[in-house]
Amino acid sequence: MAGKGRSRASGRPTLEQVAVEANVSRGTASRVVNGSLEVSPYALKAVRDAIRKLGYVPNHAARSLVTRRSDTVLLVVSESEDRVFSEPFFASIVRGLSQELSNTPLQLNLVMASTGRQHDRVEQLVRNGHVDGVMLISLHGDDPLPQNLVAAGAPVALIGRPPVPDATTVPYVDADNEAGARAATEYLYRQGRRRIATITGPRDMAAGLDRLSGYRAALRGKRGVTRLVAQGDFGQASGEAAMRELLGKDPELDAVFAASDPMAAGALRALRAAGRRVPDDVAVIGFDDSDLARNTNPLLTSVSQPTQLMGRKLAELLIAQLREPEAKLAPVILPTELVCRESA
């Protein structure tokens, strides 16, 4: 009755128990679980049967202890205190992300790192082997976290072009903001508009800057076009204010490209208050093709970015690094699309 007497009452079967059941060694059982080829068909079947019979599931901790991999990746949502995270963006990215991840054995860990305290935690997660790599959605560009992580030797991927292109470049995915803004502005021009204004995003965000350059590029060299620029912060209120300011400067303006949908919605309000008809008097185009664009009045023409695809590509970027740590990866820039509705 003595024997090895491992009478663990615990529910979960171990690899050892599978091996006993299948009449093979632990090593062979392990090979089957991990899909190694060097197993005889006979043993393969025996182990598979045993696994099914016992309902075996590998213990993640034990595996990770020896392999030194966690098979977990981290998504850090680095949002500032004040600004609420752009909604559809977030959910959509995550959806794409987890779609991509579902083809792999990778788990997704999520951290909202609004405070600096959280930043430390992220670094700890990397250092204690809790995660194998990190993806970041960062709103503000002065964030030192990505660089810190890269310095610590962790695979990192970003959503959104880092505003400060650093020496140690981190691979990122972004929409082609400039092309999107250019397309929108050109569309306004082609519609015959000649007094075309823009409401910009904050100056410290790459997306804002790129959309402004897109606007400028579209109008470059065009004669007889009046350009007007007002500053916004991507928020609705700022859009309304900017629109009022623009109307003050040029009451005759006939088109506005706003660098975000909320700002466009704000502009719509200001235009209505000023008695302008949209699109008859003034055409309006937004950016993001958010839920909002489908619910304003008139419906908002907007530049759509492939958020879900961006999530997928983000995951791809990280996975590629996991496979090949030394790989130098180029940024992934995804095309935008102008979605025409009623406002332009």
Added chain:
Amino acid sequence: MAGKGRSRASGRPTLEQVAVEANVSRGTASRVVNGSLEVSPYALKAVRDAIRKLGYVPNHAARSLVTRRSDTVLLVVSESEDRVFSEPFFASIVRGLSQELSNTPLQLNLVMASTGRQHDRVEQLVRNGHVDGVMLISLHGDDPLPQNLVAAGAPVALIGRPPVPDATTVPYVDADNEAGARAATEYLYRQGRRRIATITGPRDMAAGLDRLSGYRAALRGKRGVTRLVAQGDFGQASGEAAMRELLGKDPELDAVFAASDPMAAGALRALRAAGRRVPDDVAVIGFDDSDLARNTNPLLTSVSQPTQLMGRKLAELLIAQLREPEAKLAPVILPTELVCRESA
């Protein structure tokens, strides 16, 4: 030169190395790391210094292997293929959730389980000890997953009242949908409206049903009030269609309570198309107080639910079960608030 010769070139220091550095045993070092009290002040200091000097971070896998806890909880977002997840909801819940979690050593794992394949994966994660408990945001109520998990002995908490109150009740947190709808409808009544319609949500979702009963409860016993009900699915298009239907049935109606903001926005469009002024001719109230409500024209009066708080409470519910597995927890129903803007 022989000795124990553990010359691991790996970067990460182990507890053993900390112990050596501090001139204590591994056991004592472990006690310090885990905050045990039975350590002399002298040893305490020595170990702490060593930890700092070496930059020691406990290895999660090793710890979890022996403690049989993963210190990780899972959030399952169980969305159906067709319906896009209600946006602000998701991000906001997650924000509250991770806020609450940041006071604990718990990590957050995220799975989007749109397909059945994903469901299996969730159950595996529980069984292989990858997560200690599961939180679910489920859109459709016929989901067997929560019950399966409970049956497997895992701590579970839900957002949203399960439509089928089961024998094995799972603790959940929800907004007080009925009270919210009641408040909105009563507000319309108090404003002197007497032909009050509602646009409902889908019949298979608790939130939809509860909001309908709230509407009914508000008008119960009231004389001289015309009631009208049209069916929607929470989506904008359905709201627009329902509004047209309602106007057909009763061109004189003077108020609508829509069970979601997108439906309210749709109603706004239909009303405008029908030449009705809002709120002068018809008052409109939505539900959720989403971004949308702050950007329609006119701005939407809406019932706000404390989504972030719901996230926190969700986490609390799970944590309570982690602490005390046998605890029977009551549902947490959180108050809503009517946010008055321009549409009513």
Added chain:
DNA sequence: GGGTTGGATGGGAGCGTTCCCAAATCGCGC
């Protein structure tokens, strides 16, 4: 002063894997 108590400490045993090397087995050619 010896026995007793109790806090602090040391270190062995194990947690469930993977990895690796040695051993066993098989097939095949000469």
Added chain:
DNA sequence: GCGCGATTTGGGAACGCTCCCATCCAACCC
């Protein structure tokens, strides 16, 4: 019939931690 390479297998040794028990020492009591 025997040796030799190739394939398959077995099981020891980690991985880094917590748990637990035995030990140690100091203080304290009768």
